[in-house]
Amino acid sequence: MVGPHAAQLLGQALIAPAAILVLCIVAGVGTVMLLPGRREGAFRKIGGAVALAAGLVLAALVARSAVPRSAGDGYFWVFSAIAVAAALRVISHTRPVYSALYFVLTVLASAGLFVLLHADFMAAALVLIYAGAILVTYVFVIMLAANAGGGGAEGAEYDLYAREPVWACAVGFAVMGVMLFVIFDKAGALPAPAAVRAGDSVRDLGLYLIKDHLVSLQLAGVLLTVAMVGAVIVARRYLSEAAPDVSGQPAALGDDNPHNIPVFGTDNPRQKQYPET
Amino acid sequence: MGVVALQHYLAVGAILFAIGLVGFVTRRNLIVLFLCTELMFQGVLVNLIAFGAYHGNLAGQAFTIFVLVVAAAEASLALGLVVLLFRRRNTLNADEWRDLRG
Numbered sequence: 001m002v003g004p005h006a007a008q009l010l011g012q013a014l015i016a017p018a019a020i021l022v023l024c025i026v027a028g029v030g031t032v033m034l035l036p037g038r039r040e041g042a043f044r045k046i047g048g049a050v051a052l053a054a055g056l057v058l059a060a061l062v063a064r065s066a067v068p069r070s071a072g073d074g075y076f077w078v079f080s081a082i083a084v085a086a087a088l089r090v091i092s093h094t095r096p097v098y099s100a101l102y103f104v105l106t107v108l109a110s111a112g113l114f115v116l117l118h119a120d121f122m123a124a125a126l127v128l129i130y131a132g133a134i135l136v137t138y139v140f141v142i143m144l145a146a147n148a149g150g151g152g153a154e155g156a157e158y159d160l161y162a163r164e165p166v167w168a169c170a171v172g173f174a175v176m177g178v179m180l181f182v183i184f185d186k187a188g189a190l191p192a193p194a195a196v197r198a199g200d201s202v203r204d205l206g207l208y209l210i211k212d213h214l215v216s217l218q219l220a221g222v223l224l225t226v227a228m229v230g231a232v233i234v235a236r237r238y239l240s241e242a243a244p245d246v247s248g249q250p251a252a253l254g255d256d257n258p259h260n261i262p263v264f265g266t267d268n269p270r271q272k273q274y275p276e277t
Numbered sequence: 278m279g280v281v282a283l284q285h286y287l288a289v290g291a292i293l294f295a296i297g298l299v300g301f302v303t304r305r306n307l308i309v310l311f312l313c314t315e316l317m318f319q320g321v322l323v324n325l326i327a328f329g330a331y332h333g334n335l336a337g338q339a340f341t342i343f344v345l346v347v348a349a350a351e352a353s354l355a356l357g358l359v360v361l362l363f364r365r366r367n368t369l370n371a372d373e374w375r376d377l378r379g
Contacts, residue, residue, distance in 0.1 A: 031296075035303055055292075062285060080289040087293050087316055091300030096308050096369075103312050106293070110319050113286065117330040122338050126322070129345050134315070134352045141356045142308055145363050158305040158370040168302035176295030180288055187284045194333030208335040209342070216339075220346040227350030231357035 015061050015184045020177055023061075027054035028173035034092045035162040035169075048088070055084055062184075076116055083109035094159045096142045100135055107131045121202040286327035294320030307362065307369045311355045318348050 033039075033047020059077060086105035093099045107130045114123035162168075209217055297316030304310055322341050329337020359369070366373050 031299060062288070076285065080285075083289065083319075084292050084296070087296040087319075090312060090316060091296060091304065091309075096306055096312075099309050099312055103315065106316065106319060110293075110323055113289065113323060114326050117286065117326050119326045119330065119338050119341075122322075122326060122341050125342070125345060129349060130315070134349060137352060137356055138308060138312065141359055144360065145308070145369050156306070156369070158368070158372065159309070161305070162303040163305055163372075165303050168299050172295045172299035172302065175298060176291060179291035179295070183284045183287045183291060187282070190283065193283065193331045205335050205338050209339055213339050216343060220343055223350055224346060227353050231353040234354065235357040235360045 020180050023054045023058050024173045024177035027051050028169045032165045032169045035165040036094045079109045079112035100138045104131045283331045290320040290323035305371050307359050307371050
């Protein structure tokens, strides 16, 4: 798929550094306006439009420099536009539930990019682990804390105001500008890409992991187990924090006599006055 | 890799990382802070996969698996800590914890 024109293509896909600078400044200003603050909604919508326009101009510049086009390129632009726009909404939405759902959109778009890069298994794993497992955990915690902060329908008070949006955007978009500058400036110095791997990528990946990274794979399993146990320990509710004791005597932490455990519906003097659920 | 070349994917990864960085600094909600770290992870993952496809080997995908493992471990522990902190002060505001005293 990658022919002799690839090296010359890499040399062509350059953008003037000034253009990157201006676009990063414009996108930064748009993001400052987009972040939640003490301003009305129309102002934030304008900021979002400015940031989006900067992204589109950058995409147009990059697309113009990549002269020979192929049919699959459209998917790249669609997926990356969805990923970047959803990421902007993640950091700018005032309600955490919507932030989490927009993050799912970013993950799905990234999975699309992975498919374009012939990483089929990683795309599936990303959807399963990120969008499936991790984000569901996030949504659970968000629901658990749904009524915190005393806010109204808009969300909690601390979600409505960004902290130091100007300086944060200055730093963040400076980092982005530097990275984009390096990426597009050094693109001509890259060697030609290797040939696309043919065959069953999932099978190859499994064999590669077992053959070359066996110990790392086992360590990853150990790390997950340790993290799971640690999360249980950290979030455990201690006995002193539990429901108020009926008998008036504080329950001793070291008392592990099973007959002293309060049970609903028994003659135990320290039984609870309410069922467990 | 098609005509859309390596640096396009690297640019997407860089933009995702920078947006996550901005969000991590500006937002006050503990859960959204961790969502922004996951955004930064996304940028890194796109970079890893793009380099793996560019070099034609599987190291990028293998590293992505390990990054996913670390992200899962981090999410479980971080959310456990968030639940603990929420139980203490009944708020998710990160500014409440700026002095790190219980």
